[in-house]
Amino acid sequence: MDINTVKVACSSCNLRELCLPMGLNPSELDKLDSVISTRRRIKRGAALFNAGEKFTCLYAVRSGFFKTSITTADGRDQVTGFQMTGEIIGLDGIVNDLHSCDAIALEDAEVCVMPFEQVEELSREFTTLQHHVHKIMSREIVRDHSVMLLLGSMRADERLAAFLLNLAQRLHARGFSQSELVLRMTREEIGSYLGMKLETVSRTFSKFVEDDVIEVRQRYVHIKNTDALRLIVNATPGR
Amino acid sequence: MDINTVKVACSSCNLRELCLPMGLNPSELDKLDSVISTRRRIKRGAALFNAGEKFTCLYAVRSGFFKTSITTADGRDQVTGFQMTGEIIGLDGIVNDLHSCDAIALEDAEVCVMPFEQVEELSREFTTLQHHVHKIMSREIVRDHSVMLLLGSMRADERLAAFLLNLAQRLHARGFSQSELVLRMTREEIGSYLGMKLETVSRTFSKFVEDDVIEVRQRYVHIKNTDALRLIVNATPGR
DNA sequence: CGTAGTTTTGAGAGGCGTCAAGGAGCGTGG
DNA sequence: CCACGCTCCTTGACGCCTCTCAAAACTACG
Numbered sequence: 282m283d284i285n286t287v288k289v290a291c292s293s294c295n296l297r298e299l300c301l302p303m304g305l306n307p308s309e310l311d312k313l314d315s316v317i318s319t320r321r322r323i324k325r326g327a328a329l330f331n332a333g334e335k336f337t338c339l340y341a342v343r344s345g346f347f348k349t350s351i352t353t354a355d356g357r358d359q360v361t362g363f364q365m366t367g368e369i370i371g372l373d374g375i376v377n378d379l380h381s382c383d384a385i386a387l388e389d390a391e392v393c394v395m396p397f398e399q400v401e402e403l404s405r406e407f408t409t410l411q412h413h414v415h416k417i418m419s420r421e422i423v424r425d426h427s428v429m430l431l432l433g434s435m436r437a438d439e440r441l442a443a444f445l446l447n448l449a450q451r452l453h454a455r456g457f458s459q460s461e462l463v464l465r466m467t468r469e470e471i472g473s474y475l476g477m478k479l480e481t482v483s484r485t486f487s488k489f490v491e492d493d494v495i496e497v498r499q500r501y502v503h504i505k506n507t508d509a510l511r512l513i514v515n516a517t518p519g520r
Numbered sequence: 521m522d523i524n525t526v527k528v529a530c531s532s533c534n535l536r537e538l539c540l541p542m543g544l545n546p547s548e549l550d551k552l553d554s555v556i557s558t559r560r561r562i563k564r565g566a567a568l569f570n571a572g573e574k575f576t577c578l579y580a581v582r583s584g585f586f587k588t589s590i591t592t593a594d595g596r597d598q599v600t601g602f603q604m605t606g607e608i609i610g611l612d613g614i615v616n617d618l619h620s621c622d623a624i625a626l627e628d629a630e631v632c633v634m635p636f637e638q639v640e641e642l643s644r645e646f647t648t649l650q651h652h653v654h655k656i657m658s659r660e661i662v663r664d665h666s667v668m669l670l671l672g673s674m675r676a677d678e679r680l681a682a683f684l685l686n687l688a689q690r691l692h693a694r695g696f697s698q699s700e701l702v703l704r705m706t707r708e709e710i711g712s713y714l715g716m717k718l719e720t721v722s723r724t725f726s727k728f729v730e731d732d733v734i735e736v737r738q739r740y741v742h743i744k745n746t747d748a749l750r751l752i753v754n755a756t757p758g759r
Numbered sequence: 760c761g762t763a764g765t766t767t768t769g770a771g772a773g774g775c776g777t778c779a780a781g782g783a784g785c786g787t788g789g
Numbered sequence: 790c791c792a793c794g795c796t797c798c799t800t801g802a803c804g805c806c807t808c809t810c811a812a813a814a815c816t817a818c819g
């Protein structure tokens with residue numbers, strides 16, 4: 282075991298209500314502990330895995346912040362998601378036993394390593410866990426569909442507003458402020474995720490500031506008017 | 521059992537190498553037959569299910585062609601996928617026990633009904649089936665990511681070229697021509713899927729015809745130059 | 760304190776949306 | 790069998806949103 286991995290236990294993890302163990306009873310938790318035996322630390326900027334690597338494990342974000350992105354042969358790049366505490370990374374690797382995207386830590390991070398074979402084994406034993414694995418994958422599918430909606434039918438300001446609301450909501454669910462957040466990603470990464478150029482992201486931020494909807498100092502964002510953001514998202518003009 | 525449902529067996533289905541039973545041995549197939557007991561016919565234009573309905577079953581397309589789409593409160597609409605023979609519909613419903621999209625038949629169709637609880641039960645018994653269910657969900661996630669790439673970073677002609685190549689490739693895998701296809705969806709539905717207006721879809725078709733890359737008569741499309749389409753997709757100018 | 764990376768802002772161009780009109784194909788009914 | 794209406798598709802003109810290119814300011818970090 283290398284120096285960056287450590288022993289841990291789900292049963293004593295304060296994230297268990299947010300993470301894979303959600304809803305498991307104590308005896309199931311014990312079993313899960315035997316599977317999810319290690320954590321791994323990832324430095325800011327380093328990869329948890331890269332596209333093309335063999336898939337063996339899912340990862341639960343214990344702390345820190347990740348992006349996943351795909352790159353095509355001709356150099357196109359698309360951020361497919363940002364993952365925070367309690368979220369699961371690596372589901373894309375199951376289908377071909379190869380990771381199909383890169384997972385990069387946007388700040389120093391720690392993940393719980395879950396060998397997928399053992400997760401499968403255990404979920405044959407515990408209906409609860411089986412359900413949960415299915416739900417996690419289904420949730421990812423539904424999330425992706427809503428991103429497709431965003432990319433396919435929204436204009437720049439609507440996209441960014443939706444993005445900010447989504448981030449704030451997820452952070453709030455983790456005990457942080459509803460209205461204040463620190464972006465872990467660059468304007469370019471936001472742009473890649475939202476299908477717009479970094480200049481457009483920046484301009485749209487400026488416009489929101491001008492309209493007194495948010496306050497921005499670098500990566501720090503204060504949402505001054507959540508309802509205004511919601512109105513922007515639902516501004517039917519569409520596209 | 522209503523008149524539109526009929527008894528069937530996976531073991532005698534000529535799609536079993538394309539569909540859920542892929543890779544199962546004869547005895548496992550028998551078991552699966554006991555689960556997937558019925559088919560259901562859907563008339564062109566009718567819904568297999570609608571968003572908000574209770575989720576209980578997955579569906580395998582036996583024949584025909586479907587679209588899935590989500591609609592927001594403010595009337596935005598996004599086609600999230602087109603499904604053909606052997607493909608699975610309904611995975612989005614697992615997470616909340618509610619369907620999150622509409623599934624509409626674009627031509628008279630027939631699906632195999634698979635009560636999800638029984639699929640789960642059986643996949644606790646058969647590792648093969650469990651693997652397969654996981655792979656199907658993972659495949660959907662990977663597919664969605666590539667659509668995000670398309671929507672986020674491609675221009676209109678690149679999107680349509682990628683779309684045509686993808687359709688042709690899937691049809692080819694089902695024994696149809698690589699170069700000739702009949703679209704089952706309208707220009708508007710293509711546009712919704714690809715994040716562009718129907719007029720732009722139509723114009724882009726016309727441009728491809730002008731460039732002698734394809735031939736179009738209504739819904740019929742003949743791909744005259746596959747390599748040219750590939751070049752269009754990979755035209756780095758990007759966006 | 761210098762350098763690299765990130766962000767902001769401006770000016771100009773072009774791709775795609777919008778609005779509008781006309782045409783083609785198909786099902787229905789007389 | 791033909792006429793009619795509906796839906797779907799095509800094409801044109803115009804304008805706007807977002808991209809592109811460019812330069813400067815700011816921050817972080819060594």
